[in-house]
Amino acid sequence: MSETGLKTERPPQTDPLRVLVDASASLPRSSDLDMVLPRILAAARQLIAADAYAVWRSYDNGETWRTLASDGLSNTYSFTAGRPSTTVPTGPIVAPDVFSEPRLASRVAMYEREGICSLLTVPLVIEAAVSGTIAFYYREPHEFTESEVQYATALANLASSSLRIAELHAAQQRERQRLAFLAEASALLSSSLDYEGTLQQVARLAVPHIGDWCSLNIVQGDTLVPLAVAHEDPEKLVLAAEFLRRYPESIYEELGSARLLRSGESELLRSIPDADLVAAARDEEHLRMLRALHITSLITVPLKARGRIFGLLRLVTAESGRLLDEDDLHLAEDLARRASVAIDNANLYRELREGEERYRTLVAAAAALVFQTDPQGHFNEPQRDWSTYTGQSWEEHRGFGWAEALHTDDRAWVLEYARESVRKSALLQVSARLWHAASRHYRHIVVRAVPMLNLDGTIREWVGTITDVHDQRHAEEALRRTEKLAAAGRLAATVAHEINNPLEAVTNLLYIAQRSTALDAETRHNLAIADEELQRVAHIVRQTLGFYREATSPRATDLASIVTDVLDLYRRRIGDRKIQLRTDIASGITPVVVGGEIKQVVANLVANAIDSIEPPGIISVEVRAAEDEAEILISDTGSGINEEKCARLFEPFFTTKKDVGTGLGLWVSKGIVEKHGGCISFESSTTAADHGTKFKVRLPLVPPATLEMARLR
Secondary structure, eight states: OOTTSOOOOOOOOOOHHHHHHHHHHHGGGOOOHHHHHHHHHHHHHHHSOOSEEEEEEOSSTTSEEEEEEEESOOTTSOSEEEOSSSSOOSSOEEESSGGGOGGGGGGHHHHHHHTOOEEEEEEEEETTEEEEEEEEEESSOOOOOHHHHHHHHHHHHHHHHHHHHHHHHHHHHHHHHHHHHHHHHHHHHHHOSOHHHHHHHHHHHHTTTTOSEEEEEEEETTEEEEEEEEOSOHHHHHHHHHHHHHSOEETTOSSTHHHHHHHOOOEEESOOOHHHHHHHOSSHHHHHHHHHTTOOEEEEEEEEETTEEEEEEEEEEOTTOOOOOHHHHHHHHHHHHHHHHHHHHHHHHHHHHHHHHHHHHHHHHTTEEEEEEOTTSOBOSOOHHHHHHHOOOHHHHTBTGGGGGBOTTTHHHHHHHHHHHHHHTOOEEEEEEEEETTTTEEEEEEEEEEEEEOTTSOEEEEEEEEEEOHHHHHHHHHHHHHHHHHHHHHHHHHHHHHHHHHHHHHHHHHHHHHTOTTOOHHHHHHHHHHHHHHHHHHHHHHHHHHTTSOOOOOEEOOHHHHHHHHHHHHHHHHHHTTEEEEEEEOSOOOOEEOHHHHHHHHHHHHHHHHHHOOSSEEEEEEEEEETTEEEEEEEEOSOOOOHHHHTTTTSTTOOSOSSSOOSOHHHHHHHHHHHTTOEEEEEEEEOSSSEEEEEEEEEESSOOHHHHHHHHO
């Protein structure tokens, strides 16, 4: 074994003439390059005993050389090399000592690494030029005989024609593959307007058909961004992604990509020596990563459409060792033209879609439906928005059938107005009521239509919008009602304030009278009843003032304390009416609330429960926590509320009581609860077996933003 680990014993020598005869018969029989090369090496082994063999080839008049096939050489032996001498040798190179042969000076480092001492090369003459060699290597000094040189030359003459035939056959196969590739790439590019996904498929298709790498890069701002990158090895893609992240390409550099983007010319680099990598590297790490990519050849083709260059197509060979040529360049340019058209078409389509989307977004933001009619105002093609809104089919709304969806009171005059607008070619704007299929009701709409004119001034079509203003009208009506209620509230607050002054005086006098020692038992009882009723009047006054005045700031408050205080206020009244009070009040539940307002809500609900019961009866009060909410439940066994009254229960000034109540208690309570970010609901039954009403108040345990805003005000 030698220091390189390769066998040094030489194969037994066979009859040279017999070997040449067999080679002359076997080499022409195959036109497959993958079969011809091993046969050349096999014949060389049988013909001349050596330590290693190689078939070298140059495709650029001897500028660069590469091994097509070898036997006995280590994996580290370079597969490409520069020109061995200033001129391409026309005859054999016989070198018993490779280190003293001037024509091999550029390759001495390779021979040292491989342990080569002696060398014989014979030229392969292809198309009347020396563009290849067969090499015989020795790891021990060897003196060549004239017969060895003659036999090797004879083998080279036989191999030259066979190698050329095989290469022509390979070229024909590549051409067929290229045509098939272009056909498949064209089909892919035309199959979808999602060009990013399509280009990624095309890049994968080009690998490894043309190169080991394929990338399509688009100019974005001042940077060249890879839109699609393909390689068969996923780990290589990770390396490339890291490389591009750390070293993005600028379009303002003087060399490389920036130069091609300015010139619009394609570039073929058949081979890339290490010196070029050193010159292109920005720093040591950049050079290390460039070398790790093992780039052998590079083709760069600008992507351009409508006179504008917007990117680059790159095809790279690396670990395969294949050198790209002019045929590959033509194929890349053809592919780039197709990709450019696909990208440009996709961009135009995307711009069109974005424009349509902006238009539709504007229409949607305006809550409008779009329609189109012929010059006379007929629907002459299906109107999707109209059908969605009205539920009319195309057969129903075609022509003037659309008028059937208008309210019967609006139909005639709207049609007349439309015909008048057609006669005058004037803007149409009208308010009417249109059937709404989803709600099964007529809704208020505003129609605006603009005539689109031909060059001669005649109407080509009408384009219009329908805006649903039903909710807006109801909101305006609700605002007017609210303004009326606000005025009533201010009046009620004024009246309550005026009542409050004499009420305080009466309360004080009654307090003094109750302290008199001269009163008999009956008088004391009557005064106590009067005091209780007076407290009710005072409570009503406080409620009325609460309609108009804001309360104090919210804070964390124990609901148990609020509910207990209210029940203490009503406990005597509950007892006098023979009503049983059941409570299940959990302590420690502390939402952030305005205590006085929540107390007002609880008082309203308890008072309503008392008024709804004909003694005897039961009122149940419960306070509990449910996940992130606090709940107050107040139920009674009263007569219940019928379905018709349930629908209006929270309306202002509506009451289920005949002679008592303002009809504002539940309305105010609902407003207070919702201001705190909660909600109030109820269940009621009027059946004989299970009658009564149950109210549930839910408050968030975390204060909502609306409550915080209320506090800040």
